[in-house]
Amino acid sequence: MLKIGICGIGKMGSEITKRLLESNQTVALWNRTKNKIKELTEMGAKATRDLKELINVSEIIIIIMGDDNALDYVYKSPEGLKSMNLDGKIIIEMSTTSIDKIKSLEKVVNLSNGEFIECPVGGSTQPAREGKLLGLVAGNYDTFKKVEDLLKLICRRYEYLGDVGKGSAMKLAINLPLMIYWQSLGEALSITTNNGIDFDKSLDILMDSSGAAKIAHLKTKTISDGNNNRPNLKSSFSVSSSLKDMKLMIEEMEKLKKEFYVIKGATNYVQEAVEEGYSEQDASLLSVYISKKLNSQLQ
Structure with a gap:
């Protein structure tokens, strides 16, 4: 049985933790805000006081943070990985970040005697x-x-x-067509509805049709409800997260x-959608x- 640590209990970190617990693994948790941990500890996960304790009780540590500020805290703050001896520890970094950033995180772990x-x-x-994610792995092959x-x-x-950086490059490449798809779908729906075709029928x-993205079939109800002013407040990937990733793509x-x-x-x-209150809505509602x-511009 593996001793696994999870650093970052956001939407993805929480679901990965549940999957591991249901697979009978030993899981320890650390999150900067403690209110997200209660459900997982009731399922059998161990909450740790701080990042140092998480590292001490774990052999493999999955880190999945929402932005670069959180990553800098975990890796580079006085309480972070740079201050620890990571000998015998393996860090799996699952956050979406830039290629330069991921390489800098690898250096921190290597300098602390860990594997990355x-x-x-x-x-x-x-x-x-x-347990149906697509993993884009890069780093030392033996690790x-x-x-x-x-x-x-x-x-x-x-x-x-291959080498660290290639996983992040592949992740940005995967996300790019999807980010564009939701917007092209919005433009397509504008054509139909402005010509008198019902929104839901158009959708x-x-x-x-052959133009539908694979994920779109899973989001039909979310899109329909959003159009009828009944947005599902539980998003799997938010508009603000989309904006973050798109800025990373432009940076590259x-x-x-x-x-x-x-x-x-x-x-x-x-950017306009975020400014108009869509920040935490599901990205499909773009x-x-x-x-x-x-439609409002055409009226």
């Missing part, structure tokens, strides 16, 4: 709970083999890609000194936001 693997994942909360049994518990598929037909493209017009244009829509915005 990045494994950003494709999939949201439901696949996390069911990867040491954590492979753990990856089998939480991933339907995992791919070893249903679009979902039955600027490093390449290339112009990527599609993602830059799409980011403007998302389609509703854009459809309504365009």
